[in-house]
Amino acid sequence: MQLTGAQALIKSLEQQGVETIFGLPGGAILPVYDPLLDSPIRHILARHEQGAGHMAEGYALATGRPGVAMVTSGPGSTNIVTPIGNAHMDSTPLVVITGQVATTSIGTDAFQECDITGITMGITKHNFLVQSAQELPRAVAAAFHLATTGRPGPVLIDVPKDVSQSMMEWWYPETLEELDLPGYHPTRDLDEEAVARAVQLISRAERPVLYVGGGTLKSGASAALLAFAEATRMPVVTTLMARGAFPDSHDQHLGMPGMHGTYAAVTALQRSDLLVALGARFDDRVTGRVSAFAPGASVIHVDIDRAEFNKIRHADVTLQTDVGTALAALGDAGATPAPLDAWWREIRAWRAQYPLTYDEPVVDGPLRPQHVIEAIAQRAEPGTIVASGVGQHQMWTSQFWRFDEPRTWVNSGGAGTMGFGVPAAIGAKVGRPDRAVWCIDGDGCFQMTAQELVTARAERIPIKVAILNNAYLGMVRQWQEMFYDERYSEVYLSADLPDYVKWAEAMGCVGLRATNVKEMADVIDEANAINDVPVVIDFRTDTSEKVFPMVAAGASNDDIMVHPSQRGGAR
Amino acid sequence: MTPPEPFAAEIVHTPVRHHILSVLVENKAGVLARIAGLFARRGFNIYSLAVAPAESDARFSRVTIVVDAESAPLEQIVGQLDKLVNVVAISDLAPRDALERELLLASVPVLDSDTRARLLDTIANAGAAIVDVDASAVTVMLTGTPSACDDLERSLESFPGVELHRTGRVALPRLGRTATA
Known part of the structure; x- marks a missing residue:
């Protein structure tokens, strides 16, 4: 069967089971958009390529399946660099297809030419510049294999226009050998000897902590984690990337560690004698000053990527495998620590003394942002997916939303990409249309990618967006207040400019506003009752609210600052 | 005030603590850029680099890289190199064995x-x-x-x-x- 390269590309995506592509056409990718009309694959027309990329990420995070985005060459491709970098930092499986100028024009500075494989070399797991139409099926199959196996990540396929226009004889790889990846061996046999040493370390531990990272979610190991944690009675902390991997409602869960983690989670790590790191990478936002992090702890490090071992923190035992496999092996080997009663007494005391808290809401407003998040969470239907941008609102959401299910938290961790929230929420809703999807956003983030609400309305993707509008780039403001003598430099945005309600309405969404506690409850109920169009709520929140607890950048986690209302006698 | 001298790398031919990595790579466009880019962005130092077609198979080339094991732990360098999809095999030679x-x-x-x-x-x-x-x-x-x-x-x-x-x-x-x- 003779096909054009473009037809072969679309047919290859169908072979991979792709249901949705997020994209935006242009000159070099034009040939590929034609056979799309004859394909069952749904295309979501984003209004900016960055939006398409974050949508694909949101889709992947909510479903566990790879997100697919397609854009044109030149600026189309550079506009999607931020989502690619974001996916790389958070190990999100993504396949990005970019158009390229014809092979005969490459290197001539042709119109909309750009060396996107060169640009993305450092922020993709791998990329391909396809040289002939015959190679396209292999490139697509290899891209999906690479994106989804081992440590997942973004893979880019650059398709020159003459490649998509030329003819090929249809074929599709049926075996891994046909993918021609002689250097790619993502899995290894489990090191039984290392398992035995891990069991030994666990059996001697008196103050162990399960330090759960995003790899646990990628591995689909939540059930295995619950079983292992309950069998061993070890306390659990879940990083920003792992929220939802272990139920917040579970008594053994201490919450999030790190710069804005709970006092109990941060302090348990500091005082532990054994860290069992499960798909976590000792990120600086978790460790604080590395030399002062968990100084008395041995480390068992489970990761599928061996380059994470001993990168930041020395590991006493390394297990190069996925978290689910490791937990099963440790469980089968009967890993059990000493009785942990004394350890739990200490932890319970920290938890009781320094719970997450915020100041009493003021009835007439302005609203407490944490109160808004709790109110939305309380009124959200079970299984609601929540997305966020990056900043104070993200930290508060991670702290005050109750996550009880994997893949219900969609956020930008490693890269910290402002503007992630709205498009990622759209992608999540496309992937999980059966779930309610809220985006808790900041006013600064919202202004970066809000135009994708036009996409949401046009494509009938009814997400709900809560803007915690404090009129500032709040996290930067917080640092300037605390560390720069309240010298506020370029952080004021205005609560009224733009008018978020009118903006929402102009984009075909329902726009609502709440300035006090009574209105807050009403607009949330109103938003929950709307299921056909996107809703945007402008919550007017207190400008001076700060995120606590906090460990200052570069400080030791021992120097955690709790909420002002909890300061006094002890710390 | 005199402006600082323009930055120039110090030229040292024989590093204090070097290791020789013999890296078998796929003979594909951009492979050297991938290796060089990795070393640059991770802050690993290369003392020398030699490339030639591999002896047995035209699909592969052999890259001999002398790395500075002071700039980063060898385990990190090898672990990151191994993640490059076009890198097929890495063997590490300590100078005394080479x-x-x-x-x-x-x-x-x-x-x-x-x-x-x-x-x-x-x-x-x-x-x-x-x-x-x-x-x-x-x-x-x-x-x-x-x-x-x-x-x-x-x-x-x-x-x-x-x-x-x-x-x-x-x-x-x-x-x-x-x-x-």
Whole structure:
């Protein structure tokens, strides 16, 4: 069967089971958009390529399946660099297809030419510049294999226009050998000897902590984690990337560690004698000053990527495998620590003394942002997916939303990409249309990618967006207040400019506003009752609210600052 | 105030603590850029790099990289290299287990008989060979250990106008020793 390269590309995506592509056409990718009309694959027309990329990420995070985005060459491709970098930092499986100028024009500075494989070399797991139409099926199959196996990540396929226009004889790889990846061996046999040493370390531990990272979610190991944690009675902390991997409602869960983690989670790590790191990478936002992090702890490090071992923190035992496999092996080997009663007494005391808290809401407003998040969470239907941008609102959401299910938290961790929230929420809703999807956003983030609400309305993707509008780039403001003598430099945005309600309405969404506690409850109920169009709520929140607890950048986690209302006698 | 000197890397041919990585890679466009880019963005130092088609299979090339094991732990360098999809195999040679050779070529202007005599002396001492001669210059070649090349390079520095190139080393395990994968 003779096909054009473009037809072969679309047919290859169908072979991979792709249901949705997020994209935006242009000159070099034009040939590929034609056979799309004859394909069952749904295309979501984003209004900016960055939006398409974050949508694909949101889709992947909510479903566990790879997100697919397609854009044109030149600026189309550079506009999607931020989502690619974001996916790389958070190990999100993504396949990005970019158009390229014809092979005969490459290197001539042709119109909309750009060396996107060169640009993305450092922020993709791998990329391909396809040289002939015959190679396209292999490139697509290899891209999906690479994106989804081992440590997942973004893979880019650059398709020159003459490649998509030329003819090929249809074929599709049926075996891994046909993918021609002689250097790619993502899995290894489990090191039984290392398992035995891990069991030994666990059996001697008196103050162990399960330090759960995003790899646990990628591995689909939540059930295995619950079983292992309950069998061993070890306390659990879940990083920003792992929220939802272990139920917040579970008594053994201490919450999030790190710069804005709970006092109990941060302090348990500091005082532990054994860290069992499960798909976590000792990120600086978790460790604080590395030399002062968990100084008395041995480390068992489970990761599928061996380059994470001993990168930041020395590991006493390394297990190069996925978290689910490791937990099963440790469980089968009967890993059990000493009785942990004394350890739990200490932890319970920290938890009781320094719970997450915020100041009493003021009835007439302005609203407490944490109160808004709790109110939305309380009124959200079970299984609601929540997305966020990056900043104070993200930290508060991670702290005050109750996550009880994997893949219900969609956020930008490693890269910290402002503007992630709205498009990622759209992608999540496309992937999980059966779930309610809220985006808790900041006013600064919202202004970066809000135009994708036009996409949401046009494509009938009814997400709900809560803007915690404090009129500032709040996290930067917080640092300037605390560390720069309240010298506020370029952080004021205005609560009224733009008018978020009118903006929402102009984009075909329902726009609502709440300035006090009574209105807050009403607009949330109103938003929950709307299921056909996107809703945007402008919550007017207190400008001076700060995120606590906090460990200052570069400080030791021992120097955690709790909420002002909890300061006094002890710390 | 005088402006600072423009940044220039210090030239050191034989690193204090080096390791030799023999890396089998797929013979595909951009592979060298991927390796060089990885080293640059992770802050790993390369002392020398040599590339040639692999002996047995046209699909592969062999890249011999001398890395500075002070700039980053070897485990990190190997772990990150291994993640490059086009990297097929890495073997790590500790200097004591490696047979290392390098080639040096130098053109030396020779305008008077004193210089000529001194140069011939230098060549003889180093065990180098003369591979090209004309009325005003001599081209010298040495194949040898990196330190022999270092020695000759230092000797030749005293000749004005010398133009010198080195290939960077290639290496194999000494017989009876094995590289670690």
